[in-house]
Amino acid sequence: MTTLHLRGVSKSFGTVEAVKELTLTVPHQSLTAVLGPSGCGKTTLLRLIAGFLRPDAGEIAFDDRVVAGPSTWVAPQQRRVGYLPQEGALFPHLDVAANIGFGLSRAERTPARIAELLDLVELPHAMASRQPHELSGGQQQRVSLARAMAPRPHLVLLDEPFSALDTGLRETTGRAVVRALRAAGATGLLITHDQNEAMSLSDQVATMRAGRLVQAATPFETYAFPADAEVARFVGGANVVAGTADGGTVTCPLGALATESPVTGEVRAVVRPEQVELTPAQPDSDVAAVATVLEVSYYGHDAAVRLSHGEGELLARVNGTEVPRVGDRVAVRVRGPVHTIPA
Numbered sequence: 441m442t443t444l445h446l447r448g449v450s451k452s453f454g455t456v457e458a459v460k461e462l463t464l465t466v467p468h469q470s471l472t473a474v475l476g477p478s479g480c481g482k483t484t485l486l487r488l489i490a491g492f493l494r495p496d497a498g499e500i501a502f503d504d505r506v507v508a509g510p511s512t513w514v515a516p517q518q519r520r521v522g523y524l525p526q527e528g529a530l531f532p533h534l535d536v537a538a539n540i541g542f543g544l545s546r547a548e549r550t551p552a553r554i555a556e557l558l559d560l561v562e563l564p565h566a567m568a569s570r571q572p573h574e575l576s577g578g579q580q581q582r583v584s585l586a587r588a589m590a591p592r593p594h595l596v597l598l599d600e601p602f603s604a605l606d607t608g609l610r611e612t613t614g615r616a617v618v619r620a621l622r623a624a625g626a627t628g629l630l631i632t633h634d635q636n637e638a639m640s641l642s643d644q645v646a647t648m649r650a651g652r653l654v655q656a657a658t659p660f661e662t663y664a665f666p667a668d669a670e671v672a673r674f675v676g677g678a679n680v681v682a683g684t685a686d687g688g689t690v691t692c693p694l695g696a697l698a699t700e701s702p703v704t705g706e707v708r709a710v711v712r713p714e715q716v717e718l719t720p721a722q723p724d725s726d727v728a729a730v731a732t733v734l735e736v737s738y739y740g741h742d743a744a745v746r747l748s749h750g751e752g753e754l755l756a757r758v759n760g761t762e763v764p765r766v767g768d769r770v771a772v773r774v775r776g777p778v779h780t781i782p783a
């Protein structure tokens with residue numbers, strides 16, 4: 441049971457400010473996904489927490505125990521941090537049991553403890569005697585997690601652990617890892633550049649850009665109330681439309697849209713594709729917006745539709761049974777209130 445606190449943490453490499461004045465709390469027994477594009481500082485942040493790097497400024501604490509600060513330094517091996525890397529981390533010449541028990545003392549390395557750890561990661565006990573090359577990629581990652589969890593760490597750092605797995609395996613392994621963390625009562629930090637992974641697995645999404653934390657919020661809040669247009673687009677499709685707000689309504693090329701909170705002046709409305717409703721355009725229709733279908737990507741359960749509208753384009757996500765055709769003229773309505781961000 442550990443709450444992780446980062447307070448004003450900075451780290452530069454020469455002139456590159458990899459992490460800038462980053463403040464974040466990861467509540468105990470929860471999972472925070474650190475999401476951001478390549479080079480935004482995710483790995484540096486993780487290495488600072490593990491103790492492989494010293495911060496230039498700021499403080500890192502596990503509950504009220506400072507592990508890195510201006511006058512404090514706790515060595516990595518004394519931090520009790522578990523680490524789950526990308527792939528290929530198992531010792532190829534050791535069987536599963538020996539891999540899992542690697543960080544344990546001989547007294548702790550009992551068949552009962554190994555069996556408990558296999559249970560934790562939902563692998564059958566019979567796998568204990570297998571060699572790593574006899575396991576699938578997803579099974580290897582579960583063994584790797586069991587090894588990271590073996591010394592009962594305060595905190596588990598997961599460094600893009602599913603990136604080498606294909607989509608289906610990625611999802612099932614991701615869910616299994618989250619269940620294992622919860623069952624062990626561990627606090628986790630998951631580094632990823634995959635927004636679906638971040639949104640579907642975590643309790644909190646910390647979005648980084650150029651070394652800075654842009655937003656830390658629940659997956660729902662990140663999607664529904666993104667801090668800016670870039671976060672909005674990073675966590676899903678978004679139509680960002682300029683307009684003028686007068687309290688509870690924003691007037692824009694898509695019509696007069698209700699806003700989810702009162703706002704006045706020049707703003708940008710974030711309209712999610714699933715909020716865009718398309719119906720066949722009628723000649724005498726009074727809807728504010730009419731658009732032309734440019735492209736349709738059909739997925740069975742739903743379809744993504746790209747439309748030409750006025751000077752720009754619009755994205756819609758429609759039910760798989762109501763798919764328009766390329767070239768159709770459609771009336772556009774926006775469903776539900778919209779989130780606004782500064783112009």
Ligand SMILES: Nc1ncnc2c1ncn2[C@@H]1O[C@H](COP(=O)(O)OP(=O)(O)OP(=O)(O)O)[C@@H](O)[C@H]1O
Binds near residue numbers: 456478482483484633
């Ligand atoms: N040891 C180092 N020496 C010099 N520059 C570094 C070092 N480590 C990282 N950087 C730089 O710091 C910035 C942040 O890198 P970091 O690896 O933390 O990003 P990231 O978000 O993890 O990227 P990716 O998703 O590609 O792994 C980058 O500009 C990188 O080039």
